[in-house]
Amino acid sequence: MAFPAGARLGSFEILGLLGAGGMGEVYRARDERLGREVAIKVLASGYLSDPEQLRRFAGEARTASSLNHRNIVTIFEIGQSDGQPFLAMELIAGQTLRKVASGALLPLRGALDIMVQVAEGLSAAHEASLVHRDLKPENVMVARDGAVKILDFGLAKPFGEAASGELARSLSKTSTGIVVGTASYMSPEQARGHAVDFRSDQFCFGLILYEVLAGRKAFAKASAVQTLTAIIEEEPEPLAHLNPKVPPPLLWIVDRCLSKQPEERYAATRDLARELKQLRDNLSRLTGAVQQGTSETRAVPVAATTVRTGAAAPTTRVTATTSIPAPAPESARHRTARVLAAALGALALLGGGTGFGWWLGNRGAETESAWKGDLILGNTTQVLASRLSPDGQTLAFVTPAGGVTQVAVMKPASGDWTVLTTRPDSGSVYRVAWSKDATRVYFDRVTDIPHGIFSVPAVGGPEHLVLEDAQSPEALPDGGLLVVRTSTQGEFRIHRFSPDTGLVSPLGPPVVAESVGLALRASPDGREALFWGRLATEGAKSLPRQLHLLDLATGTVRPVTGELPVAPPYAFSADGRSVVATVAVGDLFRLVSVSLDGHEVRGLLTVTSRPSSISPGPAGSTYVCLSESTQEVLRFPVTGGVPVRLGAARGALTSPALLPDGRVILPGLVAGRRRLFLRSPSGETRPLVDTSEETAPPVATLGGTRSVFLAGAPGAPPSLVLASIEEGRIQRRLPGTEGVVPQDLAASADGRTVYYPDRGSVWAIDVDGGTPPRKFTTGHGVAAFPDGKELLVQRNGINGVDLFRVPVTGGHELRIPLQGNLRLAPVPLSGRAVGPDDRIVVTVASRDSWRWSPALLDPFTGTVERIPVVFEGDVQSSGWADGEGLVGLGVSLRTELWRFQEIR
Structure with missing residues (x-):
């Protein structure tokens, strides 16, 4: 039934109709007790005898009232008057996002201002273990002052721990196989009727973000069934074609949200909100770089698709000029590669590299050149460390398998890879190294302590124990190994081990044990080795950690990079004349080449995820494993x-x-x-x-x-x-x-x-x-x-x-x-x-x-x-x-393995 002006619902006086839909009406009303205007939502009379709709209506009230966030509508009261249930909520003077975004495209900053707030509100719901399930432009209100509110939690569903609580019982549980939501704004898993979690809302968010940037829906077919089929099976038209003004980092955020597989989206919606906010706050730099980027480089966009056996890897061109990669008409999905090409390289030069940029500038370093990048492994396969064989034909890497990490090998030319080791009860593999003839892979196994150095044939076979109570193997040209052991004082000691004689000899001074193991890299001629840390000698413990060069003949140690604040990973160049290392530049990471005397520094390329391993290859190529660690504060019983x-x-x-x-x-x-x-x-x-x-x-x-x-x-x-x-x-x-x-x-x-x-x-x-x-x-x-x-x-x-x-x-x-x-x-x-x-x-x-x-x-x-x-x-x-209760630190990891080739 309709309520005329002057009608009463409890202590609320109806002032007028604000809007109506198939399920009910929303009225402007006055709260006579507090003297404020509110919005009153009532259920249409046709649904008053429908238990499911009454449940959903009550569920919305309980769900929204359990959330307290500036970007989620506030519920003031849940009531009933003469058999008519109603919700009293805050009155928002504004329009729905559907109306705001209708017609001409929104300015880029304006669109981001809105969507950042939507992401923050959504994140609050997800951190309360609630998934909205019906996120769409009609359920987002934009107030006159720019504030954004998410509405309509009628389809919200608890997930995780909350799914077993009272809130879940009050909402009831939608069975798997029942499709709920709005067809144009469903995730693939929702369209299939599968169980959903917070990542389903991320897909819906991506659909809205795509729409406000493109001016049209990502999936709009003649019927709801066709639309759902498209969401499951098809890809939307590349956003870069529809709006060339969208900078590449924003394209990649949209792509990550619209990934078909939930695990390829964000591990936490808070991360999505933070990335979007940082991009908005740096938009002037990005768009400035877009306007300046012209003829210095013509690059294709980063595309981090799932790599299948034998499939060609996507490519990107990385440069430190102010150019932004120009979108190319590709049909393949762009996954988040986390290697932001020239766009974020430009950000590093514009403001991120204060101290380091000054240091390089005063050393006469060359600027970065252009690089081509190929994604080798990523998304569903974790790569925790990698080493290229001496002949440049095979990659050995560490990857989870059977509950622990094991050794795997891959042919980069074909994409074929296999796991070599299978022992489930001897600890996890941390580091790998190749024998100089490329026939064997050396590796360590570690839990809280090192259990030993092992080897396995590169073509497969049983693993063999080489040396007990040691870790971090590094092969030498003479067939010997460098290894690390822990002293009785709890310090790391580098040793030289001869498999032929069994002799183990210490080399160099002890090193302060401040991490799990010590990464060693031997020079190609076997005369020197690199390690990073703090010497455990009197006076040296108070110095900053730095990269050291160990002379294997004399045991003497000297710093390599002096003032340059390098950090792991690092490696000798293929010719052994320089060191490739990593320098943090604000939120970015720059790979540099440093001469062994520390006097010559050359910038190589800039990436946005932290490198975890570097392996120089043939013909000027470099294999880099990138990792992105997310830390979350968790509370649990x-x-x-x-x-x-x-x-x-x-x-x-x-x-x-x-x-x-x-x-x-x-x-x-x-x-x-x-x-x-x-x-x-x-x-x-x-x-x-x-x-x-x-x-x-x-x-x-x-x-x-x-x-x-x-x-x-x-x-x-x-x-x-x-x-x-x-x-x-x-x-x-x-x-x-x-x-x-x-x-x-x-x-x-x-x-x-x-x-x-x-x-x-x-x-x-x-x-x-x-x-x-x-x-x-x-x-x-x-x-x-x-x-x-x-x-x-x-x-x-x-x-x-x-x-x-x-x-x-x-x-x-x-x-x-x-x-x-x-x-x-x-x-x-x-x-x-x-x-x-x-x-x-x-x-x-x-x-x-x-x-x-x-x-x-x-x-x-x-x-x-x-x-x-x-x-x-x-x-x-x-x-x-x-x-x-307890609180702990949850650390999750996402990795990708890239091959970069300098374009000369």
């Missing part, structure tokens, strides 16, 4: 299950920092600078402190009102600072902490002392005093017991990780026993690892899995019980939240 995702981190988060009120401290990047942010459960985010300095993890919270973290001017060594969380300001710098590199921070129960591990020692500092830190004991991780009388100290040694109870006043240490097959992973403890009942949450590794996972350790019996958290990645550095 001690019994495990599907975690609640509290937020994604942009930056190196060591362990989660959760406040008693549910807010979480997360690292991020703003204008190329590191920042810490405070994020509320509703998704509201603000800087942790008001400062022009960079702020970064690790973070310790003191009673929920103060925090300690790293801060410092850009480019300067940071120091630990004490800050007020509520006031948002730094209160003082902690003396004597400039240049420290703490792996994590732990606060005492009274909040007066902070402990941290740094370079093999545990340090203590009084946060309210003026004294510098004092060395407390040796160790690589630390947490505080709730009673304030003891510390839990982690020590990584040759036999693995040990934990000790250490009195804060000194005295006898008690080693905590460990029972069972699970081993402690060599990652720092969370500062909140010890619970109220003294149970300890640890990170464990096992021989049958390459994933690290949380576990509960009983300090009295030594029993370790794995916590089964449902997450595609490592869950590490977990700690106790207030109450019985």
Whole structure:
């Protein structure tokens, strides 16, 4: 029934009709109790006897009211008047996105302003474990002030952990095989009637983003059935053809959202929102580069399609000029390659490479030349490390198989590849190396400790143990091997091993053990080797980590790159005259060639994902494995299950920092600078402190009102600072902490002392005093017991990780026993690892899995019980939240293997 002006629904007076549809009407009304105008949604009278529609109507109310976000419509009241159910919600003075986007194309920035807000609202729903399932332009309102609100959660469905809760029961569960939604805005899995999760909404978001950029729907057929078929089987017309003004990075975001396979979309919608926001904020640079790009290069767009056996790989041309790749008329789908060609290379030159660009400019370095890129492996196949054979014909790489990582080989010319090793219970493979005659592949197996060096024939066959208790093999021309062992002091030592005689001889000084293994690369002539780290000699431990060159004849070591801040990966060039290494340039990564004396530097190419391995090949080619790691703060019960995702981190988060009120401290990047942010459960985010300095993890919270973290001017060594969380300001710098590199921070129960591990020692500092830190004991991780009388100290040694109870006043240490097959992973403890009942949450590794996972350790019996958290990645550095829950750091990984060829 229609409601005339003046009619009443509960305490609301109807003022007029706003709109009507097949399922009901929306009215403008006045809330007489609060004196505000609202929107009233009522169900059409024809549906009042339909239990399914009544369920859906009530479900929308419960769903939307459970969400509190600026980009989701607010539900004020759920009511019923004379048998008529209604919803009272905020009144939005504006238009639907359908009306806003009708007619002429929206300006690019205006379209992005809208879609960034849609993505942020959608992310909030997904982090609350809800998928919308009916996202379309009609369900997006754009207010007059530009604010965007997502409407109509009538088809929303819980997924993950929430699917078993009360909300799920109130919404009921749509059975698999039942198609719900709007035909033109469905994902392929939704169109098939399959079960859906948050990635289905990402596809729908991609459809809307495509439409506002192209001015027409991606899939629009004569009938709903034809439209659904097209969504499942066809590809939309390339967006670049319809709107040439769309920059390539935005094209790739659309392509990733519109991937047919859900696993090829975003691992978290928060990542999608962040990428879109960063692109919008840098749009002037991108569009400026588009306008300037002319004749210097004519490139094809990046296309990262799934590579099948024997299929030709997609190509891109990478350059550091201000040109942007011009779209080419290709019918193949563009997947996200994460190698942004000249567009983001231009961004690096425009503003990302402040210090490094100056350094190169003053060394007379050449600018980057143009490169052609071929995607070799990616999407569904993870490539964790790769090495090209000496004859340049075969790639060996590490990939997950059967729960652990194994050795695989591939012929790049054909795309054929196979897994060589199959042992499921001896640890995971970390690094591979070829024998000089290319007949065998050497590799290591590691859990929490190295189990040995092995070899396997390149054509297949059983693997053989070569040397126990060693890792990081590197073959030499004389048939010998370089390997790494861990000393009794917990330091890395490089050794030379002769398989013929069995002789193992140490080479060079010890190296501080700050990661899982030490990457070695031998020169082609076998006279020298590269490694990256910090020498464990007096005075050298305080120096920055850097690339070193080891003379294998004398054992002497010298730095290679001097002031140039290179980081792994690295490799000798094919001729052995230079080193190919990686330099971070803002959010980008630049591959450079450095002469062995460090005086000549040449820029090679710029990529947007972090390289994890470099392997120079024949004829000027270079194979690069790119990886993109996503860190998320996860909350889960001690019994495990599907975690609640509290937020994604942009930056190196060591362990989660959760406040008693549910807010979480997360690292991020703003204008190329590191920042810490405070994020509320509703998704509201603000800087942790008001400062022009960079702020970064690790973070310790003191009673929920103060925090300690790293801060410092850009480019300067940071120091630990004490800050007020509520006031948002730094209160003082902690003396004597400039240049420290703490792996994590732990606060005492009274909040007066902070402990941290740094370079093999545990340090203590009084946060309210003026004294510098004092060395407390040796160790690589630390947490505080709730009673304030003891510390839990982690020590990584040759036999693995040990934990000790250490009195804060000194005295006898008690080693905590460990029972069972699970081993402690060599990652720092969370500062909140010890619970109220003294149970300890640890990170464990096992021989049958390459994933690290949380576990509960009983300090009295030594029993370790794995916590089964449902997450595609490592869950590490977990700690106790207030109450019985846990928070941990979820780390997922996406990789691609590329072959780059310089165009001369």
